[in-house]
Amino acid sequence: MKNLQTLNLLPILALTSLFVKISGTTSLHPVLTGPEMVYLGSRVAFRCIALNSSPPVTYDLIGDGGVLIATYTDYEGDQLAPFFMKASATLEGSYHCKATAGGRTGVSNTTKLSVVIPPSITIVTSEPSPPVVYEGSRIVLSCNVKKGTHLFYTWVFNRKELTSSTTPFFNFTGNKLVIGKVTPEHAGSYYCMAWSMVKDIRRFSSSTEVQVIVKVYASKPYISLSIFKEGASYRGNVTCWSTRGSPPVNFSLLVDDMEVGSVTVPESLAAWFSVSVVPELDMGMARCRVNTEVQELMSEPMSLELVPVGGDVKVEVQYLFSPYSLLAAARLRCHIGRGTFPYVSWFLNDTVLLPEPHLDVIIHPIQPYYILADRRRTLILIKLDPEVSGYYRCRVSNSYDVSGEWVESAAVPVQITDRILNSMPPATSPTETPTSLHISTTEVISIAFCCFVLLMLAVGAAIVYKMFDRKQDHTNITAANSSSDAFPLFTSMSQLGGQQIDASSTDCDDLNQTIEITV
Ligand SMILES: *[C@@H]1O[C@H](CO)[C@@H](O)[C@H](O)[C@H]1NC(C)=O
Ligand SMILES: *[C@@H]1O[C@H](CO)[C@@H](O)[C@H](O)[C@H]1NC(C)=O
Ligand SMILES: *[C@@H]1O[C@H](CO)[C@@H](O)[C@H](O)[C@H]1NC(C)=O
Ligand SMILES: *[C@@H]1O[C@H](CO)[C@@H](O)[C@H](O)[C@H]1NC(C)=O
């Protein structure tokens, strides 16, 4: 019974195995080769072959949507079927080939072809346009091509290629260069290159350069007054300036809140106004105002009152000691009763101590035994030996009329003896100097430090001055007192610049106050 069944099944099995054999040989396996990317207009060659098929073999090249593109018949067998085309934009798509031989067929894998159009006519557009932005805002530059596909973009800033690793503040997305928070360093020329690459062949198209202008917010203006003599009367020269800002800006002078002058400065950040002043007459409160398209800022008020020097003038002497209680320096201060524009001269016995009239801090070049500070109101004797003993006095005149009237202090003796030099803090010394010589009861450890600081400030000021000299053409203004509030790098510089001026106007007193030790 079982055997019979097997017998019955045999023909079926045989048939099946025959079928399997036939279907195994009927399937052709054509292989299609061809490029993945070509430039527009170049020659494209696809090749199809189905090995071990008996000729004639017909090959069909079939495109997207089953469209028959070309047919080739191989009469000899194992011949490559070539298909040549010129790359047009419409040629981009997927391809496969179908082989037919003796009633058997086979289909190849699909390959994709990209037709690359090289870039041409590249321009940079900006948002905002034109590319003028205030610091802190955002700017987007786009690299646009009139024609071109499969493109890459390279940005060049001030002739240097930008890469995301070297320039983390730039953001590259597609054809865009995004700067989220613009700083003054981002100002400069930009251009882009669009490029494509097929195998090793690159095609470039560069844009022209675009200038990005970064505007800086103006800082609070400063005001100062200088007086000069004009015949028999006097005129005031009011200077208004800002340490930061992008010209053009408008400066105005207000006196008692009335605008008395206004000027547009195209390049610098300072303006001058001439005002009439009469000594001893209060001409009102002056303020400077700075206007830009986006800002209006006012200076602190300044009195236009011109008070000639007068009242009591006296010299106060203070001895400064080193940490080892050795006498290190003597500080003489000229106290002035009144006067808004005093000019101070110092005398030792009857010899004037030569200052450069226009400088505030002098280390005397030939006999470096003194320093003038605090707009010459303080004289510091830094090299104490018996030779600098004598009578010191200060004489004060008006800076706008130096040869005019003046007031003078009494002469104050400064007695440097070997005994004083080697003594402990001389609490007994005042007895030797009965007049106005006042010997300090405080021990000051900082004179060496103070002189060092002065020197450092002078060096710092020189550096700052140089830096600003390059940065702005208005150097004398930018080196002046400032507490700029914006871009951090410049803030620190201008603060340093401010200290430089402060050094000349505050002397060592402020420094000493923090480190003076009372005994
Ligand atoms: C066709 O594609 C398949 C699947 O992607 C792959 O395994 C096979 O190797 C390809 N054949 C040829 C001839 O490239
Ligand atoms: C760049 O842009 C992306 C997406 O907008 C953002 O996530 C990323 O923080 C940006 N990087 C910088 C450095 O701005
Ligand atoms: C005012 O002072 C400035 C700076 O010192 C100078 O350049 C300007 O000529 C002066 N103006 C007048 C009217 O003297
Ligand atoms: C500056 O002053 C000029 C002339 O007075 C005026 O036309 C201009 O609008 C002012 N500019 C600004 C930013 O205020």
Ligand SMILES: *[C@@H]1O[C@H](CO)[C@@H](O)[C@H](O)[C@H]1NC(C)=O
């Ligand atoms: C100044 O005069 C006094 C007293 O006449 C004298 O002792 C002293 O040496 C003089 N000082 C100088 C530097 O000439």
